[in-house]
Each structure stands twice: as C-alpha cells, then as structure tokens.
Amino acid sequence: MATNILMPALSPTMEEGKLAKWLVKEGDTVKSGTILAEIETDKATMEFEAVDEGKIGKILVPEGSEGVKVNAPIAVLIGEGESADAVPAAAKTPSTDIAGAMKDIGAAVKAETSAPKAAAAPAAAPAAAPAAKADGARIFASPLARRIAGQKGIDLSALSGSGPRGRIVKSDVENAKPGAAKPAAAAAPAAGGAGIPGVAPLPDARLLYPAGSYEEIPHDNMRKAIAKRLTSAKTLIPHYYLTVDCNLNALMAVREKMNAAAPKGKDKVPAYKLSVNDFIMKASAMALMKHPDVNASWTDTAILKHKDADVGVAVALDFGLITPIIFKAQTKGLVEISNEVKTLAALAKEKKLKPNQYEGGGFSVSNLGMYGIKNFTSIINPPQSCIIAVGAGEERAVVRGGKIEISTVMTVTMSADHRVVDGGTGAKFLATLKQFIEEPASMLL
C-alpha cells in the first residue's frame, strides 16, 4: 500500500520548514529509523527518520525547497512489488493529516500545489476550514480572498472587508501587505488579540532607498522566526520594566575562590570555570522557586504556574539568536549549570539544538555584560512571562553608610508581562534575585 511521507512537525510551533537535504533517493529501501532527510526549521537542522519500512517510490519535494508546510506530502513510500509509476494517484494521505492540513489555509493550498497532479485535483484538495478570529468569531471572506490570503501569508483576521456586509474580498487581500500578518496565531497562542485593525502596515524599505545602494539579504528561517515572534511578543504582551543594581563584590570573591579550587585534569584543564552568568542563572532559578507567580505563562483562560524553574539563556549567534533552556535549574548545581550552558551554546552555534532544548521555559536571562553594555531592556520570550536583561559588572562609586566606596555593580532590568505578573510581585521577585546575587551563600538557606 503506497503511503505519503509527510513533512514532519519537528516542534509544536513548526508550521513550515526547508527540506535541506534528501539522504535517500528514489528506489532506496528504508526501514524504521532510516534517516530520510535533513529538515531545517526556523531554529535548527534536524534529521527526519522513517517510521515504516518500504521503498521510496517517488520524491515529491526536491531538496532545497523552502517553506514546505507541515503535513505536505514530500515523498511516497511503496511496498514490495508495487510500481512507482502507480504511486501518485494511488498514494493516500491518512485522514488525520488532512485534518492537520485543514488547520491552516496555507497548508491546504500548499499541499495541493506540491502534490502530484491527480485526476481529481480540485476535489482532492481539502477545503480550507473557515478562518476564525482569535475570539472565535467567524471571518467572512470570499473563497478567492481566502485562497489568495493563504498563498500570500496574510492573516484575514487582521483585515477589514469592503465587500457586502464587511465581507473580505479579493481586492482587500490584494491591497494588504503580506507579513502585515499572522501575529498571534503561531507565536503567542496565549495572547488574546489577533491583528490590529486600523494600523497601517509599514512601507517597504526598498521604496525609500535608491536601487543598487544596498545589498539585499533574503530572510532565512531563523530571521523570519525572530521577526515574527518578537513582533508578536512586543505587540501583544503588555511589557513593563523594573530595574535594580546588584553589588557583585561578594559574588566575585566566591567565584574566584570556586574557580581556583576547580580540580584539574591530566591536561591541566580545570573541570569547570564558573561565569557571573552561571551565578545569575542559579540565582534566577532559586528566586523563581520562592516566587512561583513569576514562573508562569499566560493563556486566554488561565495562568499556568510552572512547577520547575526552567531558565532560558539567550545565546547570540552570528546568524541570529536563540534561547536554549536549563531545565529544572533549581535542582542543578553551579557546575552542572555552567557546563550545560556551554554545551547548549555550542550546539546552538552549529544549529543542532533540538526543539525540546529551546521550547517552553519559565524565565529567561539575557546578558550583554560581556559587550560592556550597562543597561538595556529585553523583549519577553513567550510563552514565558519575564526576562532579565543583565548589564556589565563594573566598578562604580557607591554611597554606603554615608561614605563613597568603590564597588563592582551590575544593573539588571526585568521585562514582565503585566497580564501575569503585577508590579509588586515582580518587584518582590527582583528583590530576592538581588539578594541571591549579592549574597550567593543565602541561596543555601
């Protein structure tokens, strides 16, 4: 029985990906576990394994194809003695996958165009499910408008219709800017609002510069993901900011002692080298356990309070940024945290992070101290509610007990989602964090 091999969803939020490389060719025999292809998602390149055995009858999506929708057929698997020629018409897509494709008009359309041309093409393409506004209200749009919106990636819920009774018609979609689009759906399922009617899209920057005066770098998947998620986060989450200065004198002293005490292996390399950031990660985890209200996520119907302190750490890459997570950081010692951060950062730089290493989390730390940044604010990394922006530890003149002293001081600014964390709650958390950073030993209490 010929079956379609479908574009896998390698993470819960994945909508589409690039089929980076085929590792099998037509006619190859595969069994469960055979690596079929490398799929590039917005964050990582991952291997895609076969789950059934059989022969690759036909490859439907050539390698290098971008924007392949999840659940679109990418190849056909045939059984013993079956002919590859009979495949395109015979191959059937399991019904669950049609349901999956129907979630997204774009997916349905894409699946249709990338599928081999079958005799009953129009009937085979699943009808797009009626789009709905985030509040569940039906969107009235003509079938043609829906189709074009799906193809151009325009979120119908962000448009107002000019047709009869406000129906969205072709001209409304054609006049909409692609990408003035889809804020809520993927990035922040928890966020209430969808589009922002009445807000004009920004003009295409190309219109404002003479041609040839710039080099045009097409977006890769990570750039698209950053743009989409951060636009959604900054637009839809009511951010507010709290800033504290932390005295690092005690922390620096402890760190120096601990690093000096690190056992050295045969090659004289110490077993660990703790950074200031490792202390901040640990302090954050401990503070989250004391203030569980901060370790929480927003949904339309409830706040999710997380039981573990899963702390993300922003890693800057040459080609973007990603926030891998130290899960259950409250149970981990400084050395374990330190080594895990190093491992994750190295994986991120090679684009080898798996979604389960960067999705979720309850809190994030973004540290630009190594660049000498004194103070900055971060954009919340949904579905988390808070992120701290950590500046450089530097010697400052500090007034203490009526005297000016020299102290190493670091400024920390927390961005908080006001829907989840009110000002007082955030401030109490930050006071605890400050205490843990200034007196690391108090974390032992």
Add this chain to the structure above:
Amino acid sequence: MADSYDVIVVGGGPGGYVCAIRCAQLGLKTAVVERDRMGGICLNWGCIPTKALLRSSEIWHLMHRLDEFGFSADNFKFDIAKIVARSRAVSQQLSNGVGFLMKKHKITVIAGEAKLAGKGKLSVTKDGKATDYTAKNIILATGARARTLPGLEPDGKLIWTYREAMVPPSFPKSLLVVGSGAIGIEFASFYRTLGADVTVVEVLDRVLPVEDEEISTFAAKAFNKQGMKLKVGTTVTELKKGADNVTATLKSKDGKTETVTVDRVILAMGIVGNVENIGLEAAGIKVDRTHVVTGKYGETGVDGVWAIGDLVGGPWLAHKAMHEGVIVAEKIAGVKGVHPLNTSNVPGCTYCWPQVASVGLTEAKAKETGRKIKVGRFPFIGNGKAIALGEAEGLIKTVFDAETGELLGAHMIGAEVTELIQGYVIAKTGELTDQELAHTIFPHPTLSEMMHEAVLAADGAALHI
C-alpha cells in the same frame, strides 16, 4: 414656480426607468423624462422585440426538423407581417408594463426632450413648448443609436438600421449585414433562418470579434453550415442604390474588391452615444468620442448631474445600464456600501442560433495579463440533456487563474447558453474559485451540468468526455 424633484432621470430606457424605480424605493421624489416610449430602445427597438423575432425563427427552424422528433406536416409557411406584429405586441405589452411600474412607484413621467438649463434646472420641450423643472439630482440616461459612416448612411427603405430591420414591410430575399457584433449577427441569424440569402461583412478578422476566439471560430462554422456567407477582414466601400436593391462594393484586407447585389442592407457597425442637445457643453460635462465621461459612480464632475447606460462607457448593454441606475440611485440616497460596477463581471449574450454568452476575460486576454492560466472545455455532445433536446452542437469554456483558482472568464456557445451564463456570473461576483465550483452539485440531467464539467476539465477531471 417650476415643479421640483429630488431626482429627474432623463431617458426612460432600461437604465433610466430602473434608476427611477430605485430612487422612488429609497424615498426620493422622482420624475422621468422620455421623448418617445417608456422602455427605450431595449424594450421597443432592441433586446425585447428581437427576442420575439428570433423565437419565431427558432420555431421555423424546428418545423424543418419535425421528422426527427416524430412529426409530419406539409406545406407550412410563415407570414412576416404576423411575425412582426407579434414582436410589436410584445414590446407594447412591456412598455405598458413599465408605465404601470412608474405609477406604482409614484414616479412622474414627463413627455418631451430635456436639456440641462443651469444648476439643478432642466428644461423639457414638448411640441415646441418648454417647461422648466428643478431637481437636486439629474441623471442623464439618453442612451445611444446606430453608428453611421460616410457613404454608409441608412435611408430607411433599402438601407436599414436595427429599427427598420425589426419591422420589415416584406421579407427580403437577400440581405447584406454590415458588422458582426451582437446586433448584426442576431439579424443575420433571424433572416437566414427564415430563408434569406445573407452575407455578413466584418472589418475585423473574425465574426463576433469581442468573443473568445475559439467561440468565434465555432460560431463561424455553424453560420457557414447554415448557409450564411461571412466576409471577414472586409469593408464596404460603396453602397449603390437601385430601384429595389442595393449593390455593395466590398474590399477585403488583401485589396481585392467584389460587388454583391442584395435586396436590403442592415447597418450594424456599433453605436454612438446620444450626447447632442442635452446641454452637456454648456454644463461643462466632458464627452469622449460620443460618450459622457463619468467617475466610478456615474458622477459627471458637475455637481448634481450623473450619467449612466449607453450614454457613458461600455459595455453597452441594458443590464449594465440597469445596474448603473441602481448604483447612482443608492449613491444619491446615501445608501452605505455601494460598490462601483465591475465590468469584468458583466455578462454579454448574443441570441443568434447557436446562442453565444460570455463573461470576463477571453483566453487570449487572460494570457495577456501575464498570469498562469488553466482552461477547461466541454462540448455539448458529452451532455445527456443536450442530446435529448437535439442540440448537441456547442461548447463551454472556462478560464481560471491556475494559482488562485479565480474564474477569469467563461465562454459558451450552444442552445440556451444565454440562460446558463448567470451561474458563472454569480461565481465571479461571489469570488468563488474552481474548488467551490467543482464542489457544487449541478442537477441532472440539465445543460448546466456542462458548466460543472467545463470547470472540472480545467484540471483534466471532466467526467463525461
């Protein structure tokens, strides 16, 4: 003190009287000025009486096929006077009907010829006597008439326009029709079916030149088979009138000339707008090649003066004029959400035999837009109802945008296609795509099933071919 109205419509044709009804429905005090009979050309000298004539010729055609359907009769003949009388009676009935509609909606009908006479003023002349009226809004709907060219002028006796062709005092044995648009071809079809020797001259390289090329070719074949003589790429250079005939000199594209002698000539070379003597120039209303220039909603640029129908831009069709009439009425009354007319959704119908109907872009025009298209075709021979009717000759063709599935155009030739085209017009207006049309259930057995098949055919999925 002159009578004053919210709206006065100048012209009681299909655009004008429909506009007046809509105005009255919306609570506006409305009058219509008409110099002749309510219903205009359409109802009195165009669409309607020709349909009555063509019905007679259709029956005549069927009478010649009696044997095929199991009947026999001898010695049947037609009486052109009776055919014409029926056609006139149909017009009269409908013209009376429009008069009744005016009464029902309390619309004042003013007989006479109107002329703009300053802001909000209209002067109506009847039998040399002028009466002034005032109106907040004046809607010009004076229509159009047959185009004539130097050397090709009608005389009403030997050289006709549609008006004389509709009421022939006797049946001509031979006929030259100049122009193969809808009007020319309908008369050619009527007279040929009743037995006249008909020659059609068309300056462009195919008959029904606005239709899809494939449909034109199909029509030409059918007309040839009926014995109609088609001369395309040909012009008439001279019409020399005899006592009871006309000798025409025809010149083809390659320079060859020939002469034909016929009993009568019908001129059907298009139309010109009735822009004269209605005070356009004094009012400062812009006219471009005999048609008033308007905005999207019929605005003339002069406050309170609007124009609709054949007087403005094409397509010059009654149903387009009616729709414009409604748009202007609603605009004046301040109805919310009034949409301008989308000319690509205006269907066109020609009631020759076989009938021709279309909407939207032809295949060639769709290609010119640069998009990827897909085309579906379905012949009448694959349709059960068509065969049962004995009308197995015809074709339905769809043109879709291959990427979005948008229905760009639909083109049909064959029995009753003028009644079918509205299905595709609804699809276009409602922006249905190939998928919705493919999922629509068409009743069996009907000619309309071919519309479904022509959609499926665009994906190579037609079922009965």
